[in-house]
Amino acid sequence: MKTNRRKFIQGIAGASAGLILPASCTTNSKKESASSEAPAIHIKNKPIKASHDVIVVGAGLSGLHAAMLLEESGYDVQVIEGRQRLGGRVYTLLDVPGKPEAAGEYIGANYARMISTVNKLGLEMYNPEGGGNNRPWLYNIKGNYIDAKNWESHKLNPLEGEDRTLLPHRFLSTISHRDNPLSGKPLDAWLEPEFHKYDIPHDQYLRSKGVNEETIRLMNVVIHSGGMHRTSAINELRRYHVMHFSSGKISFPDGTNWKMVKGGNSLLPEAMAGSLKNEPHLGKTVVGFKEENGIVQVSCADGSEYRGKHIICSIPISVLRNVTFEPHISGVTKEAIDQMDYGLSVQAHFLVKEPFWEKDGMEANMWTDGPLERFAVRTKRNKTDPDAAIAYINGPESNKFRLMTDDQVFNYVEMKLAEMRPSTKGALERLIIQSCERDVHGAGDWVYWQPGQVKKFANHMRNNHGNIHFCGEHTSIMERGMEGAFESGERAALDIILNA
Numbered sequence: 001m002k003t004n005r006r007k008f009i010q011g012i013a014g015a016s017a018g019l020i021l022p023a024s025c026t027t028n029s030k031k032e033s034a035s036s037e038a039p040a041i042h043i044k045n046k047p048i049k050a051s052h053d054v055i056v057v058g059a060g061l062s063g064l065h066a067a068m069l070l071e072e073s074g075y076d077v078q079v080i081e082g083r084q085r086l087g088g089r090v091y092t093l094l095d096v097p098g099k100p101e102a103a104g105e106y107i108g109a110n111y112a113r114m115i116s117t118v119n120k121l122g123l124e125m126y127n128p129e130g131g132g133n134n135r136p137w138l139y140n141i142k143g144n145y146i147d148a149k150n151w152e153s154h155k156l157n158p159l160e161g162e163d164r165t166l167l168p169h170r171f172l173s174t175i176s177h178r179d180n181p182l183s184g185k186p187l188d189a190w191l192e193p194e195f196h197k198y199d200i201p202h203d204q205y206l207r208s209k210g211v212n213e214e215t216i217r218l219m220n221v222v223i224h225s226g227g228m229h230r231t232s233a234i235n236e237l238r239r240y241h242v243m244h245f246s247s248g249k250i251s252f253p254d255g256t257n258w259k260m261v262k263g264g265n266s267l268l269p270e271a272m273a274g275s276l277k278n279e280p281h282l283g284k285t286v287v288g289f290k291e292e293n294g295i296v297q298v299s300c301a302d303g304s305e306y307r308g309k310h311i312i313c314s315i316p317i318s319v320l321r322n323v324t325f326e327p328h329i330s331g332v333t334k335e336a337i338d339q340m341d342y343g344l345s346v347q348a349h350f351l352v353k354e355p356f357w358e359k360d361g362m363e364a365n366m367w368t369d370g371p372l373e374r375f376a377v378r379t380k381r382n383k384t385d386p387d388a389a390i391a392y393i394n395g396p397e398s399n400k401f402r403l404m405t406d407d408q409v410f411n412y413v414e415m416k417l418a419e420m421r422p423s424t425k426g427a428l429e430r431l432i433i434q435s436c437e438r439d440v441h442g443a444g445d446w447v448y449w450q451p452g453q454v455k456k457f458a459n460h461m462r463n464n465h466g467n468i469h470f471c472g473e474h475t476s477i478m479e480r481g482m483e484g485a486f487e488s489g490e491r492a493a494l495d496i497i498l499n500a
């Protein structure tokens with residue numbers, strides 16, 4: 001029996017309001033087992049049946065959320081994941097001192113679906129002290145060290161009037177959001193044709209608003225893309241619209257605006273996977289989909305195959321360039337697969353053997369317009385954790401690291417640090433290099449829209465290809481980040497539940 005539509009939508013609405021999914025989603029909705037009702041087809045004279053109702057490809061938040069929702073509606077679901085771990089871009093480095101988050105870190109108070117899932121699975125959230133953006137920075141601009149307190153009057157400050165109090169690390173978010181044409185509009189307004197006029201390079205948009213070149217140069221330091229000229233202004237306007245939409249309006253009951261999962265955010269995808277009837281299969285890198293007579297055959301790099309009546313595919317869009325589809329994907333969706341790109345970041349993690357900031361008497365954390373962009377002592381999860389530091393490069397400088405081995409990244413970072421901050425020499429011990437595109441399953445941090453791409457692609461990203469339904473943060477329209485992943489998984493699951 002199919003899930004009752006009204007009940008299911010009530011359940012989703014409940015989850016979106018931060019409530020636990022009601023029992024109506026799990027009762028009276030059992031389907032017959034897949035094998036008993038799958039139509040038989042013939043491939044090379046061999047009768048083929050779907051082994052599952054739905055195969056979910058990718059065990060990141062979007063895929064796992066879709067799997068949970070489908071299972072609650074009685075579908076037989078098998079999750080398969082290319083990596084040997086769950087979580088995708090939620091990845092707590094549990095073996096690294098201080099257990100830093102390598103990717104999805106801050107859970108916003110407005111993340112209704114995610115918070116609901118955390119609560120439902122019995123996990124706890126907390127705020128590590130001194131996290132977020134409240135750490136004091138020492139600025140290194142054009143080779144000059146500048147304390148935050150001296151910035152307002154400093155000759156390198158390119159702003160005028162009251163704006164001179166704005167600190168460089170706030171330039172991008174504050175100036176991009178100023179007079180944001182999306183303000184006061186619904187979260188999906190960025191898709192509307194009336195905003196296509198902002199689908200232009202972000203630096204061009206800022207110049208038209210009178211922002212000067214030096215301010216744009218400093219904003220460019222940490223933009224999550226190949227640079228301001230490569231990012232659509234509407235991409236950035238949407239980003240800050242979503243961020244500001246709820247800030248100040250929604251907070252956790254303790255008054256805070258963001259939290260992390262106690263013990264590490266990776267506990268969430270692990271608990272989500274643990275709640276499924278069928279254990280996810282790891283190490284299953286999908287290389288091809290072939291749909292015939294309503295059954296999709298999924299081929300993996302290790303030679304194994306799965307068959308499902310439906311597929312939910314959460315693979316990052318640019319990684320899909322390496323996956324074959326039969327029938328072929330063509331038209332705008334194919335262009336999007338070939339052209340969409342992800343922001344990059346590389347993180348070099350170090351243990352701090354000696355507090356180098358005590359040697360030179362400067363702030364520990366550096367925000368620079370040089371090749372290292374940001375170097376910071378990490379927030380501790382527990383007071384007893386050792387000091388650890390991270391070089392976090394996510395602006396245009398991050399591109400070159402694609403060509404380096406981990407050792408070369410460490411050598412480069414240490415060399416640049418020693419030039420900029422001699423007190424770090426001998427004070428750091430190498431731990432790990434992390435980047436979300438350093439293996440074949442990752443494309444980078446998160447998708448960004450290049451000038452002209454919102455107009456061209458944004459309304460095609462969610463189209464299914466036969467029985468293959470796409471999800472992943474790149475397909476979200478209201479939320480971004482981890483909550484965007486949840487939103488997209490929910491949409492793909494609903495697509496099957498309501499339309500299949």
Ligand SMILES: Cc1cc2nc3c(=O)[nH]c(=O)nc-3n(C[C@H](O)[C@H](O)[C@H](O)COP(=O)(O)OP(=O)(O)OC[C@H]3O[C@@H](n4cnc5c(N)ncnc54)[C@H](O)[C@@H]3O)c2cc1C
Nearest residue numbers: 058060061062082088089104105106286472473481482485
């Ligand atoms: C450095 C960094 C910091 C971030 N900080 C935040 C933050 O503070 N707050 C926030 O909300 N968001 C943050 N994000 C974004 C957030 O982590 C992501 O938006 C979200 O986790 C994406 O989930 P997803 O399911 O869409 O994709 P993914 O997590 O990437 O899931 C896709 C899965 O598919 C698998 N896969 C890929 N190719 C194949 C294949 N061929 N076969 C089988 N499986 C495959 C991958 O291994 C992966 O597990 C951050 C991301 C990064 C990188």
